[in-house]
Amino acid sequence: MSVARARFDFFIRPVDWLSGLANTLAALCLFGIFLLVGAEIVMRNVFLASLDFSWDVSAYLMGAAFMLSAASALKNGSHVRVTALREVLPARAALGLDAAACLVGLVIAVMLTWALGQSAWLSFLRGSTSSSVVRIPLVWPQSVLALGAGLLSLQMLAQLLRVTRGEDLPTGEGIE
């Protein structure tokens, strides 16, 4: 491995590891939704009683799954982008364009993190809860969203650093 490869590894590797971990958590959230909705079906049809928290918690788990996996989706090229312009550019210019895209992406991801983080913080200060049948403090689901967005920002920075050392941005596996 060349020196250029090793550069920034101290940052990129832990971020990749965290992205993978969050992806696994996201998968568990999906199975959690499945189990909750399944339990609701059984409860209603067999015991004539509804789990009063199943819809709310499932919806929050869905948000958690979506955002916690945002970083790993970026890392393995699942997030979609338009590549028409970069395909007609010479290699160096294409790399420059990728770097610019990462930089702009980073700014937007940080804004999203800030917005979600602020709302989680305010929900905590104000003690806001969900307003349906169960009173779930909103700080919990909102913090998870902010956490996912924060991790997305870190992974975006990692992608930027990868581009600066000459690597291409990942694309999904696709069908050969």
Next chain:
Amino acid sequence: MTKIVFSLVGLLALLLAGGVWIGLGLVGTGVGMIAIFRSHMPFEKLLAQQSFNVLSSAELLALPLFILMAEILFRTNISEALFTGLAPWLRRVPGRLAHITVLGCSLFASVCGSSAATTATVGRITAKELISNGYDRQLVTGSLAGSGTLGFLIPPSTIMIIYGVMAQTSILNLFMAGILPGLIIALSYMGYIGIRALLNPDLVGPAGPSTSLMFKLRALKDLGPLLALILVVIGSMYGGIASPTEAAAVGVAGSILLGFFQRTLTLRGLLEAGRDAANSCAMIGLIMVGAMFLSTALGYLGVPNYIATSIESWGLPPFALIVVLLIFYILLGMVMEGMGCIVMTLPITLPLITAAGFSKMWFGIFLVIVIEMAQITPPVGFNLTVIQRLTGDSIGRITRATVPFFLLMVAFVLVLAIFPGLVDIVPNMLAE
């Protein structure tokens, strides 16, 4: 207003053509538009509110569940079984197995109210197998994008429910009215595929050997598990066991059982399926956040409202009005999310339409079809991005593949404008 529209198009083109990830590019465009034209508005509050709205919306729950189901099924041998079971039967049909995506989407649409989930699920099971069996990539992705949209038109349908409540018209009648147009569109896709295959036999995979009827019947056995799964999911919903979203969980349970029963699925494989599903969900989720945020931002700036009011002021005759509205919704659907299009324009367009002599139900079907089109027009086109994730093709390439199917939809809308009675046939039949 011209300034607003030019800034919108410019900012969006700059960010997306520059290669910024679509979801983030939409967020960035929305933030930019608010910063320029509504600077006193706290954009971070709106962004947080809209993101949390989308990401905690119970109405969306079927999407992650169906995507999980598709990832699990992908790890069983259900795709191969589908092909070996149907291949002998479709051998002499022009287009052969290329019809599977259309048939699969139409069938799946009858349990799933979401267009993206229909595309993702059916595509995951059929696309790879079709392409690796020698079917033309363009034909496969195009037909998948087109027929995936049937999720909205064939009941149940989330869009119809929103429209029914807003327009104060019967949701049940809307559901029934969607069946015939859905079938006609599906048939027109199959007709197109057949004609293309007749004109150019290279577009479809090899025919395989001629077989006896006994063999054909035995081949059907391979379809058994998949048919059972579909019947269980549909049955749970129409039998009153599960609501539409809950039916998706029944599908997940069925596919896990199927995988374990066939010994094709391990616990490790199940976790892998979950991780891949989460990545797909993250992609769709981020784009939904961006699309919803940008749609809302445009609503605050009064863009849809302004254009709809302008159209109103032209005082067009009925057919011209339909054509203009069609163009309006197609353009709007390029940059806005479908639900947002309806919610923001309906108060103006619905009275226009009823004054022109069309029924509320007719307009509902019209809107559902144009919102379907919005799913396959770039840059904000959910079905396109789902297929991008599935096949790895560029958005541009998928869009080109989708054009014929898009045009078939446009043609159908015009037919619908000439024969508005088409939407009444099924509801009238069932009313008797």
Next chain:
Amino acid sequence: ETKWDMSVVWPEGNFQAKDAVAFADKVRDVTKGDVDITVHVGGALGIKGPEGMAAVRDQLVPTAEILMSQQVGDAPALGVESLPFLAPTLSDLALLHKFYRPKVEEIAASMNQKLLYMVPWPGQAVFSKKPINTLDDLKGMKIRVVDANGQAFFKALGAAPVQMPWGEVVPALAAGTIDAVTTSSSSGVDGSFWEFMKYMNTFNWQASSDILTVNLDAWNALPEKDQKAIEAAAREMEGQFWLNSRNEDATKIATLKEHGVEVTAPSAELKADLVEKSKPLWVAFEKRVPDAAPYIENYLTVRGN
């Protein structure tokens, strides 16, 4: 000239939406065009029901028309009206508001907004596939409910309250996944409930009101004469809006009857049973939200039970 956007979550034809539009017109009139309010119906500004007050506080919109009982996540005391059988008639509700309105104003102020008017919805009925004559008929009935009070109430009655997003309700009714829905006559007509259910039981077990609030920063920026004029307009129109609500119920019930729905009020015995089962929930609520307790108690003292 001041331009305000107003968010309304109800669809265009809904009576609360019509009231909001009428109020906006009136404001334009009494301020001689100084204050021009654009009403966005159908949730067109992307603000959902439970976010109304937060959106006004956060200045996403200067003014919004808000269903009070959906704001309990931000202020639990706004759930008072939705307690079962606490104020089952319009005159009960008017009396309750005499005590309770200052509390609503106080909560609004704490969220940086000013209350302009309060208008009740028609009471909550139970739409069902089978008739409900006695408590036994409710046993095990799968009823779709939307809030904690509904959940607790129908559980206490021995029914099986079920949560479900609105989008699932129609398919679920059609397939028989649920047997009943509790909602107002307005929503019953909006959802064409006659297609699925033959009976409307006018329990009126739960009241709820919409409030119109305006952000205080936006309000304070107005000249005093406009403020005075708007306040006067709100006071003047509120009475008419209450009448509209009463008429709405009558009209919508007539529509339901036209479509063959059997509309019945509960018998005296059933009514007594229902009220009996409700009272423990009032106590539990007062315990959970102590700052709402005095308003409930004062109201009950004056009403006389």
